Amino acid sequence: MRILLLCHSFNSLSQRLHVDLRQAGHDVSVELDIHDDVTREAVALFGPDLMIAPFLKRPIPADVWRQTLCLIVHPGIRGDRGPNSLDWAILDGETTWGVTLIEAREELDAGPVWAWAEFPMRATRKSSIYRHEVTEAATACVFKAIERIERRQGPVMPANWGRGRERPACRKSNRALDPALQSPEEALRIIHASDGDPGASLTISGQPFLVFDAELAAGVSGPPGALVARSRQEVAVAFREGALWIGQLRRPEPRSLKLPALYLLGADAAALTAINGPEPCRYQEEGSVGFLHFRFHNGAMSSEDCDLLREAIVAAKARALPILVLRGDGDCWSNGIHLGIIESTDSAADESWRNINAMNELVREIIETDDRLVIAGVLGNAGAGGVFLSLAADEVWMREGAILNPHYKDMGNLYGSEYWTYLLPARVGEDRGRRVTRARLPMGIDEAFELGLATRRLRGNVDVADQELRRAAAELAASSELAGRVAEKRARRARDEAAKPLAAYREEELRRLRRNFYGFDPSYHVARYNFTRKTPKSRTPVSIAVHRAGGNEAERRRPCDD
Known part of the structure; x- marks a missing residue:
């Protein structure tokens, strides 16, 4: 089946559908929702049998859905209508929520229903629920609908009705934090509901900010609204009967940067008393296995983050x-260097250079x-340098999804x-290595196994995968073959070093990378600016918009020139 994904941005859900639909044998292309005429052109070029909208912020043109079956992923239970569905579910303390796959009609979110799925809610950030429960439910709904289409069956309900209701967009007042009136738990719910976008509003030291990435600060208190402590890059803000650790802030201005709280609050926050707070790296032992847990917001790793993780590995x-x-972390393993902090500095080139060298030291360790x-x-x-960070390990155990x-x-x-340039060819070979780096397409666990980027499959949700990870690690530690494998690894590393030192790979890579940072071509700096400032795309990249690139699947994956 020819399936066109129409989305506001190629987000995590859109990428998951792209991966799973292609893996199932469908011919898939993507068009970003830039303009109605661009959407019409995409339909004309690709001629889809089905259009799926995983993530939209505005209606599909009527002449498009009248011509082509268009199914919209709505992150709400049956009967729920309107924007900010998941936000409202968190704000209202819903214990069960869901996804409904709705056919496009004149009245938004009211058309025939092709599939639905429900799930228990977790007390966590909106982005985490979206990456896991919403994504799994949406993927299941899409495949149920495709099965009905292939069987020449119609929708399961003539219209979207159920226990949900129509609700308006969340207002600023719904996302406002008031330390004098709200307990930390009440404020945390608002922050969770506003996570990712647009953030919860809070005045700190007389300045307005948007707040993200918070957690309860046990045993911390002070005058409501006051900054009372710091821990690494996080600050503790007092609320009624307690406090919250605030990890990330953004100024309420268009295209402002989301940054660690201490970066934006400056000298006053830096002068706060430092106490033990949230730890980005945590080590524990179970029998003969050491587990080093790490979490960096959205997987972005600054120079300091890289140093912190490297020191934890040394310990x-x-x-x-x-x-x-x-x-x-179950949401993001790593996405490489911290583009936001790089963008915020006086010399983005210098900070890029410092960050990549800190990442290199971590990988070398x-x-x-x-x-x-x-x-x-x-x-x-995982993305970009974060994928290659994982390849520095001997084995990559990857969770399905x-x-x-x-x-x-x-x-x-x-x-x-x-x-x-050392890790990838050694793991997958030269030809497959070129395919990996040049395809510019997301991949799931099946392709990762096929290429050699993953060595073990962890099934189920994060909790189930974590249990399987611990069990398999304990079994490996008890294996009679372990000592031989370690000895073989040591010998192989010695042979590789004799053939070509790690320092030579690093020097060659950095020589090329220096051109990106300091050379005449500003492409990296422009792309970083647009990414961190959330500049709307003016066109869909041809790597995913195959209807604009031409060619079949094999041609689309053919390596291109450097």
């Missing part, structure tokens, strides 16, 4: 255990671990580093 290596598991096996537990999505974007080129044709 973990001081423990004489045969297995070290690098267990990344993992590669040179020769006295044990290192497992990368990739439970969340996680999505990889193992390429740099969409960021202004960035060359990349992280020793990828």
Whole structure:
């Protein structure tokens, strides 16, 4: 079936559908919702049997849905209508929510229903629920609908009705934080509902901010609204009967940057008393296995973050255990260097250089671990340098449903580093390595296994995958073959170093990368600016809009020139 994905942006859900639909054998193309005439042109060029809208912010033109069956993913239960459905579900404390697949009609969210699915809600950030429960439910709904279409069956309901109701867009007042009136738990619910976009509003030290990435600050209190402590880049803000740790802030201005709280609050916050707060890196041991848990917001890793994780690995290596598991966050494993912090500095080129070198030091620390096996537990999505960070480990254990974007080129044709020119060919071979870096397409677990980017499949949701990760790591630690594998690894690393030192790979990569940072071509800087400032796309990249590139699937995956 020819399926066109129409989306406001190629977000995590859109990428998951793109991966799973192609894996199922469908011919899939993507068009970003830029203008009605562009959508009409895409339909004319591709001639889809079905259009799916995973993420839209405005209606599909009537002449388009009258011509082509258009199914809209609505992140709400049956009968729910209007924008901000998931936001309202969190604000209202819904215990069960869902996804409804609705056929486009004149009245928004009111058309025939082709499938639905429900799930229990978690007390967590909107973005996390979207990446997991909403994405899994939406994917299941799409495949149920396709099955009905292929069987020549129609929708399961003539209109969208059920226990849900029509609600307006969330107003600013619904997202406003008032430390004098709200408890930390009440404020946290608003922040969770506003996570990702647009953020919850809060005045700090007389300045307005949008707040993201918060958690309860146990045992911390102070005058409501006051900054009372700091921990690394987070600050504690007092509310009625307690406080919250605030991780990320953004000024309420168009195209402003979301940054760690301490970056935006400046000297006053830096002078706060430092106490123990949320830890980005946490180490624990279970038998003969060391687990290093790490989480960086949206997977972005600044120079300081890279140093922090590297130091945590060094400390973990001081423990004489045969297995070290690098267990990344269930939402994002890593997306490489921190483009937001780079964009915020006086010299983006200098900070880019500092950040990539810090990332290289981290990767080298993992590669040179020769006295044990290192497992990368990739439970969340990974992109760019974050994928190659995982390849520094001996094995990559990947959760079903996680999505990889193992390429740099969409960021202004960035060359990349992280020793990828050593790690990737060694893992998958030269030909497959070129396919990985040049295709510019997201991939799921099946393709990752086919190419050699993943070595073990972790099934189920994050909790189930985590249990399987722990069980498999314990089994590996008890294996009689472990000592031989470690010895083989040490010998292989010595042979590789003799043939070509790691320092040579790094020097070659950085020589190419320096041109991106300091050269005459500004493509990287322009792409980074547009990405971090959320500049709307003016066109759909031909890597995903195959109806604009021409050719079949094999041709689309054919390596291109550097």
